[in-house]
Amino acid sequence: MGVSRSATLVLAFLMIVEGLSLVEAVAAVKPHRDIYPNPGFLQQLRSLDMSLERERRRQRQPKTLGQSTQEDEEETLSLPELRQIVWVNRKPVTAVNQVWPQLYIGDESVARDKTTLSSLGVTHILNAAAGRHRINTGQQFYTDLGVEYHGVEAADHPEFNLRPFFSTAAQFIDGALRKNGTVFVHCAMGVSRSAALVLAYLMIEQRLSLVEAIIAVRLNRDIGPNSGFLEQLRELDLILHQQRRKIRVI
Structure with missing residues (x-):
């Protein structure tokens, strides 16, 4: 129907590639088409929005070569945290x-x-x-x-x-x-x-x-x-x- 799955992909594209926030991406699409990502997709888009914003804030902060790699470790999730992201809200896998x-x-x-x-x-x-x-x-x-x-x-x-x-x-x-x-x-x-x-x-x-x-x-x-x-x-x-x-x- 072009309102949930496809809309979610387009919003994610606008956020990741074009640098828009979730609100900005929705505002860009809505004048041209009504979209209704399901609640699960919206939650995932919100998580993506937060992650992208953290990345942008990090890029705006000036850094020097002398800073330790410990800071890099802090900016990358731990293995248990990554497993949590991967395995939360699992659904049946299709072909x-x-x-x-x-x-x-x-x-x-x-x-x-x-x-x-x-x-x-x-x-x-x-x-x-x-x-x-x-x-x-x-x-x-x-x-x-x-x-x-x-x-x-x-x-x-x-x-x-x-x-x-x-x-x-x-x-x-x-x-x-x-x-x-x-x-x-x-x-x-x-x-x-x-x-x-x-x-x-x-x-x-x-x-x-x-x-x-x-x-x-x-x-x-x-x-x-x-x-x-x-x-x-x-x-x-x-x-x-x-x-x-x-x-x-x-």
């Missing part, structure tokens, strides 16, 4: 959801359903559970669709090191979207491995904080990266924040 413009997260069933992939207009597929003993599709499986394929052989285990794949996955997604492609990212359930790689993309290429990225994705899909992946994403969040702080100082 596939659009979580960012032209970017979908889904499960193995959709990865093997070429009819659904075609109907979504998918041009690029990122398999976060690739491998002979996992979801062994590969480029050849999609020959008749003409899509570009990228595989990551990751295990959904807290001890698995997903860090080396963050940048390459982000580059694959970003390259596809810059060409006006449509990206489908999947693992077995579309909850942990694929979600972690999409969060890394939003952090690296869209410059979202980890909290902002989680909230942006959860507007349309419940995700649950395992604790190991969350900690690795938290470390990425710290690194990116430190890098951007140094650039601002220079």
Whole structure:
């Protein structure tokens, strides 16, 4: 109906990319269309609004290179706090959801359903559970669709090191979207491995904080990266924040 889910995504886009507050985003949309995000979506938008405002206040405060990394730690949520954000108000996970413009997260069933992939207009597929003993599709499986394929052989285990794949996955997604492609990212359930790689993309290429990225994705899909992946994403969040702080100082 274009009043709740789609409206929520548009509001989130205006807040994250255009720098509007929630009130400003609503004011921008309402003259052109009546929108009614459900109470759960409104609560998530309010949380996003608060997180973005904290980030803007932090950026307005002058800093020097001599300040300790302890301040960075204080500006990044702890692992228990991140788990709370991820696991609060859980809902059943569906087969596939659009979580960012032209970017979908889904499960193995959709990865093997070429009819659904075609109907979504998918041009690029990122398999976060690739491998002979996992979801062994590969480029050849999609020959008749003409899509570009990228595989990551990751295990959904807290001890698995997903860090080396963050940048390459982000580059694959970003390259596809810059060409006006449509990206489908999947693992077995579309909850942990694929979600972690999409969060890394939003952090690296869209410059979202980890909290902002989680909230942006959860507007349309419940995700649950395992604790190991969350900690690795938290470390990425710290690194990116430190890098951007140094650039601002220079």
